[in-house]
Amino acid sequence: KNTFLFVRAKIKETTAITVTFKSFFAGQFSAVDNLNHYDFLTQEKERFEIKAILGIITYHIYWNTETEGKIEKHIPKRISNENIDKYKYIYHDKEGNEHKICTVEWHKTKEKQNGIIYSNKPTHSKITKDNNVIEGDTRRRVKYENGDIAEYGRHPTKGNIWRLYKSTGKEIELIRMPDQLDYRKNNIKIQYTFSQTQRRYTGPNVLAGFIGALADCNLKLVTTGSCFRDASCFPSSEHVNGKSIDTLYLDNVDEQKFIDSMHKFGFNKQITGAHKKKFNNAIPEKIGSLHDTHLHSEFKDSTIQIKNED
Numbered sequence: 285k286n287t288f289l290f291v292r293a294k295i296k297e298t299t300a301i302t303v304t305f306k307s308f309f310a311g312q313f314s315a316v317d318n319l320n321h322y323d324f325l326t327q328e329k330e331r332f333e334i335k336a337i338l339g340i341i342t343y344h345i346y347w348n349t350e351t352e353g354k355i356e357k358h359i360p361k362r363i364s365n366e367n368i369d370k371y372k373y374i375y376h377d378k379e380g381n382e383h384k385i386c387t388v389e390w391h392k393t394k395e396k397q398n399g400i401i402y403s404n405k406p407t408h409s410k411i412t413k414d415n416n417v418i419e420g421d422t423r424r425r426v427k428y429e430n431g432d433i434a435e436y437g438r439h440p441t442k443g444n445i446w447r448l449y450k451s452t453g454k455e456i457e458l459i460r461m462p463d464q465l466d467y468r469k470n471n472i473k474i475q476y477t478f479s480q481t482q483r484r485y486t487g488p489n490v491l492a493g494f495i496g497a498l499a500d501c502n503l504k505l506v507t508t509g510s511c512f513r514d515a516s517c518f519p520s521s522e523h524v525n526g527k528s529i530d531t532l533y534l535d536n537v538d539e540q541k542f543i544d545s546m547h548k549f550g551f552n553k554q555i556t557g558a559h560k561k562k563f564n565n566a567i568p569e570k571i572g573s574l575h576d577t578h579l580h581s582e583f584k585d586s587t588i589q590i591k592n593e594d
């Protein structure tokens with residue numbers, strides 16, 4: 285927690301003209317000659333804010349300009365043990381207030397390629413697991429020795445299919461999204477709920493972008509999710525590694541506002557239905573009707589600026 289304190293410092297023999305505090309608080313003040321002590325911050329409004337060392341990797345999501353959001357991932361020098369598998373998300377509003385939105389856990393898994401359709405169960409590699417599941421639209425999940433995953437179920441437009449998500453072998457991080465966000469303070473609203481889907485995992489960067497967009501548009505969204513725990517994403521192909529998020533449509537005016545906010549916070553590839561209104565910053569799908577029910581938004585990881593703290 286942040287707290288406030290008055291500081292009296294003893295001045296030893298020194299020729300320094302400024303005093304710099306390090307350790308658990310920071311700040312710089314002019315020293316005063318010929319005194320053996322100095323009361324800093326003697327007036328009420330000069331209170332000194334102490335910030336505890338968070339020791340947690342934190343995404344700072346900034347309101348920036350009308351057209352641009354800014355997201356920084358701050359990595360502290362020391363991460364406390366209990367925070368080693370956690371990420372924290374803080375939103376900074378127009379007035380410079382900080383809003384603590386959530387802390388989530390991350391885990392490692394193998395990166396997957398976009399899913400390829402099969403009519404029969406793929407048998408290209410030794411099967412290590414073959415389970416019936418009920419997770420979103422997935423009814424069966426097969427895991428292979430080489431790290432690939434195949435999923436079976438009903439696709440909204442293609443009927444019953446298999447999709448094979450090939451592993452690239454590379455390790456990636458995924459987080460489990462909070463089951464909902466319902467943050468309301470002053471004029472800031474950051475709200476979403478999930479529809480039935482179980483694709484509740486996503487990339488850590490993607491959640492930061494989503495939080496920024498939700499705050500920016502001030503609208504409540506329903507998401508049909510991103511990806512499963514091990515980066516697969518049936519029935520979709522292009523949600524692997526949690527790179528994309530789907531959301532149910534709002535009315536046309538609010539939808540455009542949301543698309544623009546997502547665009548501003550790093551979702552640079554958005555797909556809308558062929559039979560929907562033509563929106564700015566989104567590409568209408570050419571074939572089929574898949575996206576007539578939901579907006580697809582893919583996040584560009586290079587939006588995030590990484591800062592190593594000292």
Ligand SMILES: [Zn+2]
Binds near residue numbers: 520530578580
């Ligand atoms: Zn979709």
Ligand SMILES: [Zn+2]
Binds near residue numbers: 529530
């Ligand atoms: Zn999608």
